[in-house]
Each structure stands twice: as structure tokens, then as C-alpha cells.
Amino acid sequence: MNIKVLFLNVLSILWLGSTFGIAQGYEIKVSIKGYTNDTLLLGYHYGDKQYIKDTSVSKSGSFVFKADTLLEPGMYLIVLQPDHQFFQILIDSGKQKFSVESDTSDLSGHLKFKGSSLNFDFNKYIDFISDNRLKADSIGRLINEKANKEEITKLKRLLEDIDKAVKAKQNHIIEAQPNSILSLLIRWTLDVELPEFDGTEEEKNEKAFYYYKNHYFDYADFLDDRSVRLPLFSSKLDRYMQKLTVQIPDSINSSLDYILSKCKVGSDLFKYVLSTQLNNYANSKYVGMDAVYVHLVEDYYGKGKAPWIDPESLAKMTSDAKALKPLLIDKIAPNITVFKQDSTPISLHDVKANYTILLIWAPDCGHCKQSMPSIKKFYDEYKSKGVEIFAVCSKTGPDEKSCWDGVSQLGMGDWINTSDPQHKSKFRLIYDVKTTPQVYFLDKNKKILTKKIAGEQFKEVMDKIIALEKNEAK
16 A cells, blocks of 8 residues: 555545534534634535535634534534634534634644544544654655665665554554444545556556456445545545546446445435536536436436436436437437428438538527638548538528528538428427537448537547547458
8 A cells, every 4th residue: 555645545634533422412612722703613524515514603712513403424624714724523423512622823733622532532543644644754755865775675664664553553443443433434545455466567557457446445335324424435436437437438337337336225425426426427528428417317317216306307307318318429310301402301311421520500600600611621621531511500480591691601502501491300309409509420320429529620520530440440
């Protein structure tokens, strides 16, 4: 295990505490020497965000946070005003009545708790980690300064001893307090220990990666809802999704299914993972991630695994997913029959070309006007390479007449231009046209290769598509 990574994980949560007891509401008394403001805030972590739970106002410098209901177990923050300095405490289930003292000269260094044995243990643990981190940093600097291999070897052994001591301390706390939020917190900091692998350097790196990914959550507890109120949970989740998962929809869906399978359906952890990831991929700036949104809606929300969602929102999400599904990358683009200026019908699938670009535009669309010179330049260069543009003007009814003025004014006459005055094809519904332009790159079989590409990027994207197909053909 990398001792520096371990320290960074642990010290990123700075000065926490916890408490046990009977369920009679909470009462947290706070006294901070040197604090002159009359307001103190009690905040809490939920995933990667922080929220305010309670406010205490006092003229005497002694503050009390109190209510008849229990706080949800997790990490909380005592936040000073107006500069938002804070220190953190842990709240566990059971008795939530204790007192805290500190000093503005060093909030963390002067923390004292009464009525909370877990906080006492945790402060000792933090002191231990801090001391060993200082030792490790000092040894690390010496290693960088030394040239003698024998001296470097001795120093590395000292680092190994520190690592062993830290692990022993962690294991002792976990074994002595297996159900405490302190142990839960420590388990979320633990990293994978890699064994030695055989093979070439490339083979060893590949084996190490897959071993690390497969064992990444070995110490994590997805059945304990207290985790969602510990910031380490969300950061560990994000790292798995962003760094250990290939950023293509199929891989992302597989990773999300794996994580959600470790949670209890309907639990706080399950709700957090499902709702945050749905939001992430619904608003992703990367092309094709709508496939993740569709997957989550169909396999979770649509199957009754998100009882917290209201019927109206669920209906809208289901409708959106249904509209998006036929338009996902690798799907065959839905066929539409529209009309040329002389009212001759023409179908998208009738276009014979190695690559067809479906361009749904509008003559009064500012971005369409801005992009059209780039698209025209692209077409002049790539039509000889088997590229055709199938443009559909989005205007219907009386407004449809403006389409052809736009074609003329924007110099679009070289490619296939169409419209649908009576909207017989229902192309706006089929292609979920809420804004223009809408762009789809299709192969010779009309399979969607990519979409939502800006006109200025047509050349770059098409070059990559052509190069990729040439490599696959070899």
C-alpha cells in the first residue's frame, strides 16, 4: 500500500468524532474560545455536497444545537461565521448528546469532547496518523536527497515499518469497534494491496489494473447507509466510475449495475448512486452518454426500483428514454420520408453513400447560420470520399416557405435539401427535435456512428471515422 496515498485519504477528512447512546433527540453543546460572532451553524455531508442542518445563536459564546429527533448518522460540520472555518464531528446512532470545546487559534488542535468516547479514540487515531505522516514525509525527502543505495534501502524499510504500524492501528480499531462509524470511516480509506505479478512490464501493469479494479471495493460496505453521509464514499465512487471504468456506455452501465447490485434497493446508498449517476449522464457533455440515461431509466426507474420518484416525473423520464432509445449510437437511424422543393418524396434510407450526415436545421437558427460555411467547406472536400448530407428543414406549415430562402441564402444547394410542410413524417418527434441543429453521422447501412457534432468539427470527426474503419478492415 502506498503510505502517502493512505495519509492523503485519511487526512482529507480532518478531525472527526462520534458518539453512542439512547435515542432521545440530539443536543450538542459547543464552546469556542475567541469566537465573537453570535451565530454558529451545524452542517452535514451528503455524498459530495454539504448542507446546513441547524443554526444556534448565542451572545455568551456557548452554543447549543438541539432537537427532539435524532440526527442521521454521518459526518457533520461545526461552521463558524462569517469566514466559514469549520471542524468536523461524527454522529452515530443512539445517544447524540455531548459537548465540544475548541479555540479559534487552532480549531482542530484544541478540540476536546465530553460524553463521546469515540471522539476521544478518533482524536488519538488522528494524532497517530499525523505523527506518522510527518515521519514519512521527512523520510521521503531524505530518500530524494540520498545517492547511496544502502542508505536508501534503510530509509525505505523505515517507510515500510510506518506502513505496517498504520495498518495495525486501523485493524485494531476495526476489530475492537466493528460496528462503529469510526470503523466504517476507516474502511472507506483502505486501499487495495497489490500482489506481485509475472510477465512483461506491460502484462504486469495490465494484471495490476484489473486486480485493483476487481478488489477496489473489498473493504467498502454498501449496505450501511451511514456511508452516504461520509465524504469518502462519493469520492471513492467517483474514482471507480471515472478512472477505473472505460468511458463508453456499455462499460459505464456494467459498472453502475455492479455497484447498485451491492446496495439494498431503496436504501439511502442505492438512492444516492442511482439519482446522482442518472443526473450526471443526463447532463453529460460527452456524445453517446444518453445510452446510460436510457439504461438507468429502463432497468431501474421503469421497474419500480426508485419509489421516491413522483408519478409525473417518472412518466416524463420514461417518455424521454423511449424517445432517445432509437437514436442511440450503433442503432439504425429511424427512416423518414420527406420532400424536396419540387415536392418529390425522398427517404433517408434511400440515400446511397458510404456516409450520410443527417442535418436537421432551421433558417432562423443562429448556430445553423454560423456553422453553415464550415459545413459547406467540409462537403466540398468530402463528397468525393463518399459523404452525402441529407438536410431536413425543421419548419412546417406556413413557415416552411422560409426553408428554401434559407437554402439559397446560406449556399446549401449542393447537397440533398428537404422539408416536410405537413409534418407527415413526424421527423421532429422521431428525432426528438427540441433545438436545432441536430446532427447524425450514419454509415452506409444508416447505423448511427456519432451525433450532436458542431459543424466546425465535421472534418475532424469524419477523419477519425474513416481512419477507424480502415484500421478495422485490416
